[in-house]
Amino acid sequence: MTVDELRAKAAERQQTCSQIKKMIVSRLDLEVEPDWITDDQPLFGRGLELDSLDVLELYVAIEAEFGVALYDSEMAVFGSISRLADEVDPRLRASA
Amino acid sequence: MTLTHPEGTVHGQVGDATVPLRFTDLSTEYGVLRDRAVALDLSGHTLVEISGPAAVDFAQRVLARDVEYLTSERCMMSLVLDDDGRVVDQVLAFGREDGLLLESSVGAGTRLIEHLRAHNDEGVEIVDRSADLTVIGLEGPYAWGVVGRLIDGELASLPFEAVSDTVWNDVEIVFARTGFTGEYGYQMIVPVESAADLWRATLEHVTPSGQEALELAMLEVRQPIPRLETAGDADVIEIGANWLVDVTKDEFVGKEAVLAAFESRQGRRTVGFSGGDVVPEPGARVLAGGEDVGEVVFAVRSVGLGATLGLARVEAGLAAAGLELTVEGAGVTTLTSPYIVPKSWSIPII
Numbered sequence: 438m439t440v441d442e443l444r445a446k447a448a449e450r451q452q453t454c455s456q457i458k459k460m461i462v463s464r465l466d467l468e469v470e471p472d473w474i475t476d477d478q479p480l481f482g483r484g485l486e487l488d489s490l491d492v493l494e495l496y497v498a499i500e501a502e503f504g505v506a507l508y509d510s511e512m513a514v515f516g517s518i519s520r521l522a523d524e525v526d527p528r529l530r531a532s533a
Numbered sequence: 534m535t536l537t538h539p540e541g542t543v544h545g546q547v548g549d550a551t552v553p554l555r556f557t558d559l560s561t562e563y564g565v566l567r568d569r570a571v572a573l574d575l576s577g578h579t580l581v582e583i584s585g586p587a588a589v590d591f592a593q594r595v596l597a598r599d600v601e602y603l604t605s606e607r608c609m610m611s612l613v614l615d616d617d618g619r620v621v622d623q624v625l626a627f628g629r630e631d632g633l634l635l636e637s638s639v640g641a642g643t644r645l646i647e648h649l650r651a652h653n654d655e656g657v658e659i660v661d662r663s664a665d666l667t668v669i670g671l672e673g674p675y676a677w678g679v680v681g682r683l684i685d686g687e688l689a690s691l692p693f694e695a696v697s698d699t700v701w702n703d704v705e706i707v708f709a710r711t712g713f714t715g716e717y718g719y720q721m722i723v724p725v726e727s728a729a730d731l732w733r734a735t736l737e738h739v740t741p742s743g744q745e746a747l748e749l750a751m752l753e754v755r756q757p758i759p760r761l762e763t764a765g766d767a768d769v770i771e772i773g774a775n776w777l778v779d780v781t782k783d784e785f786v787g788k789e790a791v792l793a794a795f796e797s798r799q800g801r802r803t804v805g806f807s808g809g810d811v812v813p814e815p816g817a818r819v820l821a822g823g824e825d826v827g828e829v830v831f832a833v834r835s836v837g838l839g840a841t842l843g844l845a846r847v848e849a850g851l852a853a854a855g856l857e858l859t860v861e862g863a864g865v866t867t868l869t870s871p872y873i874v875p876k877s878w879s880i881p882i883i
Contacts, residue, residue: 438857440822447853454853468781473795476853477755477805477870478776482693482712483610485776512878517755519854519869529855 450529451476453522456502461518464498465491476519481512499525536574536667536732538741547744548640548760550577555743562746563836566714567876570673571742572735578625579642580662580722581635587655588632595652596626597769597778597785603628608696608709612769612777613648614787618794620763621648623777625711625720627696632657634707634722636668638759639744652786667728669721669735672747674876676717679738684708689719690882701731714750715875717882749833752842753873755805761831762803762844764815770794771846773803801827802852805872809841809863819845820859826851829860837873841865 438446458471465487478484487495492515500506503525507514514524523530538544538553545554553574555562565571583592592600598611605628613621622645625636637645642663649659671679677689684701691697691710699708704727712718723731748758757774769778769791778791794800806819817829832843845860845867854869 438822440824440826440851443821443856443858444850447851447856450853450855451850470780473775473780475773475775477773477803479715479754479871483756483776511874513871513874516874516878517870520871523854523869 450519450522453526453529454518457518457521457525460498460502461485461495464494474518476522477517479517480515480521487515536576536669537729538574543743545744546640547577549643550579550640552577552639553741553743554745556741559743559745559749560836562740562742563749565740566673566716566742566746566750567837567873568674570671570676570679570717570739571746572732572739573670573672573742573747574732575639575668575670575720576663576728577639577744578668579637579645580666580668581637581642581646581649582629582632582660582662583635583649583657584629584632584660585655585657588657591653591655591657592626592633592635593782594655594784595649595786596624597782597787597791598626599779599782600626600628600633603633605629605698606696608694608711610694610777612774613645614769614778614785614791615648616787616790618768618787618790619766620759620769620772620774621645623757623759623774625709627707627709627722634662636720636722640760665725666722667725669723669728669732670711671719671721671735671739672712672714672742672750673716673739674880676719676739677882679735680719682738683735689717702727702734704731706731713747713756715754715756715871716750716877749835749837749842750873752805752833752844753835753837754871754875761815764830767830767846768794768800771801771803798849800849801846802849803830803844803846804852804854805842805868805870806832806845806858806860806865807835807838807840807842807868807872808865809860811861811863812841813843813860817861819847821847821851821856823859826858835872842872
């Protein structure tokens, strides 16, 4: 791939990550600016410090926004924003 | 160093501390950490007591996260920044009745204390407690079981970053639920004169792990390792340690510089990568489509992945998982964090 093709591929993932961050900040009413959240930071415990109630809220929000049901998923899908992007947009995972 | 290590332990100098790098071999210690539980000699972490009427105000100003309401039952990880927004250290801050106790990262105590004293406009008391207090850690998916056998099973289920002042063998210790590796983690702050006894008692239940296995496991879950990630001029945004900074706080040392870096949307970003047979050195160039787009921050051989694992700092538009890049002639792939899913995420404390 050329560097421009790689940039385009990166932009696709970053776009999905950005959409997820905005959704999380909005749904959970966080004070932080969405872009302040990094793609790789942990979400639960450390990092964004979400809890199990937040997970329930996110299940609903993700299904509404992306049409993907994660109710039976393992906690690993919430390992980071980028990991969540793999779940809500399987094309990203397939091309990784 | 206050704890006794078995013959054959390999020690190394990390910053201002001599620490056990490995007790046996990296692969074994890493495997036990990820599958069961290990004991960690964290005596290379310096404990700094901040006290006096303005202790909280001072801490609130020098720590990048909000510690105004940090009670004696809580601890919190935070960055300490200089005026230019560069990382001085990553500390674990414990709320105490008369102020705070800061635990430095490994080997960074001297640098941390110098920085705190240089910024002590409030006239607080800053005391290096490493001569009389030390830290022992437990980490692993079954570390909670060790807590039950060693001290009290109820402590094992403390919430993350909860702290309890408790007693072990008639010795007052500070017990905290913490963790660096994504696995269940605990720390025990113990008087130096009793540390050897607690260490020996801990080793009746688990084997020890050295700094190499600990840092590998930290890398795998993108827990920042300040000594390896802050070289050069990298700022908080480039390191990707935003979550250890609270920009909604009114004021803290380095805030303006951090915000300026964030708002510029320029610079490099950090991304994990894997691939290649050789572990590249820090500074090795990273190519994308034949163009130089960044450099390796550091890399190691990951036991869990069975491959080279590292961090690269590349132009922001290429800091994403799933890209095929080149490092020293070898193809590598950028990764989604965490690079290894901790076993603890699927094991409840019972």
